[in-house]
Amino acid sequence: MHWSEAIANEIIAKKPDKEEYVCAAGISPSGSVHIGNFRDVATSYFVCRALQKAGKKAKLLFSWDEFDRFRKVPKNVPEEWSRHIGKPYVDVPDPFGCCESYAKHFEQEFERSLSRFGVMVDFRYQAAEYRSGRYNQSIIHSLRHRREIFDILDSFRTQDAAEGEREAYSPAIVYCPACDKDTTTFTSFSEDYTTGHFTCKCGYEGDYDFVNGGSAKLAWKIDWPMRWQAEDVDFEPGGKDHASPTGSYQTSRIISDKIFGYEAPYFTGYEFIGIKGMTGKMSGSSGLNLTPDTLLKIYQPEVILWLYSKTEPLKAFDFCFDEEILRQYFEFDKALNDYRAGKGDERLNAIMYNVDVPGHEVKTVPMSQLVQLGSTVDFNLDALETVFEKIGTPYKREDFAERLALAKFWLEQCSPENAYKLRSIRDFSVYNALSDEEKQEIKLLFEHLSAVDDSLDDLNTFLYSVSRTVFPGGNDKEIKVKQGRFFKNVYQLLLNKEKGPRLYLFLHAIDKARYLPLLDFSTPATAMELAAAQPEAPETEAAPEAAAAPLKPEIAIDDFAKLDFRVCKVLECVDVPKARNLLKLTLDDGLGGRQIVSSIKGEYQPEELVGRKIIVVANLKPAKFAGEKSEGMLLAATSEQSGCKVIFVDDAVPCGTAIG
Numbered sequence: 259m260h261w262s263e264a265i266a267n268e269i270i271a272k273k274p275d276k277e278e279y280v281c282a283a284g285i286s287p288s289g290s291v292h293i294g295n296f297r298d299v300a301t302s303y304f305v306c307r308a309l310q311k312a313g314k315k316a317k318l319l320f321s322w323d324e325f326d327r328f329r330k331v332p333k334n335v336p337e338e339w340s341r342h343i344g345k346p347y348v349d350v351p352d353p354f355g356c357c358e359s360y361a362k363h364f365e366q367e368f369e370r371s372l373s374r375f376g377v378m379v380d381f382r383y384q385a386a387e388y389r390s391g392r393y394n395q396s397i398i399h400s401l402r403h404r405r406e407i408f409d410i411l412d413s414f415r416t417q418d419a420a421e422g423e424r425e426a427y428s429p430a431i432v433y434c435p436a437c438d439k440d441t442t443t444f445t446s447f448s449e450d451y452t453t454g455h456f457t458c459k460c461g462y463e464g465d466y467d468f469v470n471g472g473s474a475k476l477a478w479k480i481d482w483p484m485r486w487q488a489e490d491v492d493f494e495p496g497g498k499d500h501a502s503p504t505g506s507y508q509t510s511r512i513i514s515d516k517i518f519g520y521e522a523p524y525f526t527g528y529e530f531i532g533i534k535g536m537t538g539k540m541s542g543s544s545g546l547n548l549t550p551d552t553l554l555k556i557y558q559p560e561v562i563l564w565l566y567s568k569t570e571p572l573k574a575f576d577f578c579f580d581e582e583i584l585r586q587y588f589e590f591d592k593a594l595n596d597y598r599a600g601k602g603d604e605r606l607n608a609i610m611y612n613v614d615v616p617g618h619e620v621k622t623v624p625m626s627q628l629v630q631l632g633s634t635v636d637f638n639l640d641a642l643e644t645v646f647e648k649i650g651t652p653y654k655r656e657d658f659a660e661r662l663a664l665a666k667f668w669l670e671q672c673s674p675e676n677a678y679k680l681r682s683i684r685d686f687s688v689y690n691a692l693s694d695e696e697k698q699e700i701k702l703l704f705e706h707l708s709a710v711d712d713s714l715d716d717l718n719t720f721l722y723s724v725s726r727t728v729f730p731g732g733n734d735k736e737i738k739v740k741q742g743r744f745f746k747n748v749y750q751l752l753l754n755k756e757k758g759p760r761l762y763l764f765l766h767a768i769d770k771a772r773y774l775p776l777l778d779f780s781t782p783a784t785a786m787e788l789a790a791a792q793p794e795a796p797e798t799e800a801a802p803e804a805a806a807a808p809l810k811p812e813i814a815i816d817d818f819a820k821l822d823f824r825v826c827k828v829l830e831c832v833d834v835p836k837a838r839n840l841l842k843l844t845l846d847d848g849l850g851g852r853q854i855v856s857s858i859k860g861e862y863q864p865e866e867l868v869g870r871k872i873i874v875v876a877n878l879k880p881a882k883f884a885g886e887k888s889e890g891m892l893l894a895a896t897s898e899q900s901g902c903k904v905i906f907v908d909d910a911v912p913c914g915t916a917i918g
């Protein structure tokens with residue numbers, strides 16, 4: 259049974275006769291919605307579909323938590339936006355100037371990508387809901403039970419409550435009418451909790467009317483269960499940090515039960531999403547801010563849904579920016595083809611049920627071929643259609659146009675080393691280094707291709723016969739080696755690479771006029787070819803592989819065990835102004851945070867480090883550098899040739915993880 263069906267069954271068992279089931283998801287528009295948060299929607303969406311498959315009426319409710327406070331300026335927003343911290347997202351101006359608010363900008367960005375997945379959603383905009391007064395009675399109800407709520411929250415805390423904390427506690431805040439921030443404190447309430455008196459850090463002081471007002475908001479752990487009741491929610495997933503025994507779901511579940519008298523919805527935590535192989539042009543700010551939109555530049559929406567659908571929520575998986583993505587496409591195509599042909603088992607069918615996007619059809623033209631052949635024809639649709647025709651898989655341009663655009667983006671942005679570009683002039687440095695027999699092979703190839711238009715099969719046979727002709731006495735094993743070299747030589751002469759697309763396909767597919775001149779060495783090198791064939795400046799010889807430093811004296815395992823290495827995430831990174839080479843890093847070490855100073859200023863720009871995970875010796879005695887405290891040391895590899903390279907850790911590893 260698919261995991262979403264198992265959850266749906268539990269939900270139905272709880273309330274067998276409910277008229278319509280509600281599956282919820284929600285995100286704060288705190289910035290571009292990260293692909294990890296998309297799991298919230300995907301998980302709820304699949305459960306909703308499983309309920310529908312079971313013959314039930316069900317809807318997917320999506321809450322924009324835009325009445326939450328703006329708490330942190332994300333990387334792609336100007337630092338001066340920090341002056342808006344404390345206001346609700348819906349009242350912060352759009353830093354990009356194109357939408358009515360900060361919240362709207364990121365909401366619309368995400369809603370646009372959501373529509374590409376064909377996910378139908380019933381949206382709730384929490385600022386509008388709060389301001390309409392819809393929740394006022396629930397807020398008053400919470401205030402009347404504020405001491406009980408305090409006790410529930412307190413039971414999850416490790417430190418004791420301070421004196422007077424319980425008496426002063428309010429489950430609601432009010433956004434200040436003067437400064438619009440949540441820097442307010444209620445100092446007293448009327449006996450029936452319909453009004454309250456509050457002060458603000460900005461100096462404002464006044465009364466708030468809980469019955470008619472629209473600017474109070476419940477704190478998150480009360481807000482969540484209040485909305486479960488308001489919307490009659492049956493299912494809502496949450497990041498695995500919410501799922502822990504002390505996480506917010508547990509707290510909210512008890513508040514839901516004890517304060518609102520509503521049995522909390524079925525909940526599942528989900529694992530975070532990994533990002534693999536993001537290098538080169540993609541590893542900049544977009545890498546740290548990876549949105550569904552960015553992923554849709556290389557993944558078809560169905561492939562993304564498939565990855566979420568086939569992976570249980572509590573298991574991790576990776577989106578891959580390296581060649582691994584081609585394997586994912588391959589597996590997806592196989593699954594889809596089996597499913598379409600009715601060859602799928604129950605599990606496969608259940609996975610693929612979640613994958614279709616209405617109004618969008620996937621054609622399973624192999625992505626690896628589009629990558630290999632696409633670059634050789636400069637991604638020209640007509641040329642590629644001709645190529646497919648020639649090699650016996652006559653895909654039409656409308657079959658592969660969409661995937662070709664994704665393949666092009668992937669090759670150019672993520673994997674330029676995999677692009678195949680025909681050389682423009684002959685490569686005499688490669689040719690001159692060949693043995694006489696190898697030159698003979700190239701000559702045979704050139705003459706054959708010039709004279710004969712082979713079928714695909716005949717061309718393949720010919721290619722394998724070349725080495726046999728030139729090395730007539732060789733046994734099978736020797737000939738195999740010669741053939742390997744011959745293919746490699748051709749790739750080098752045509753593509754500057756040791757490997758390439760299947761040679762017979764390639765030579766058959768590409769217009770001969772484009773590559774034959776590159777194999778014809780019967781005329782002397784031109785001036786340009788001579789210049790290109792000059793041996794390169796002996797850069798590598800001037801910097802021979804530096805001898806590795808000699809080993810330090812041997813240590814016992816106990817010595818090593820004294821070192822406490824931890825995975826830390828760089829939250830902030832700034833110059834230490836008084837020092838020439840120091841950067842100050844603020845880290846999430848999973849232990850409450852720490853600061854270190856590192857002498858890597860010349861090696862890294864701060865923005866290259868923010869958001870990345872590093873390894874820190876966490877139990878090193880703190881020290882001061884240029885007046886800044888440093889609580890630990892980051893690990894980096896330094897050599898003459900490479901300079902200093904910080905050692906980064908896969909983003910899937912949680913902060914605070916010990917290494918050993």
Ligand SMILES: [Zn+2]
Nearest residue numbers: 352356357363
């Ligand atoms: Zn905008």
Ligand SMILES: [Zn+2]
Nearest residue numbers: 434437458460
């Ligand atoms: Zn104020």
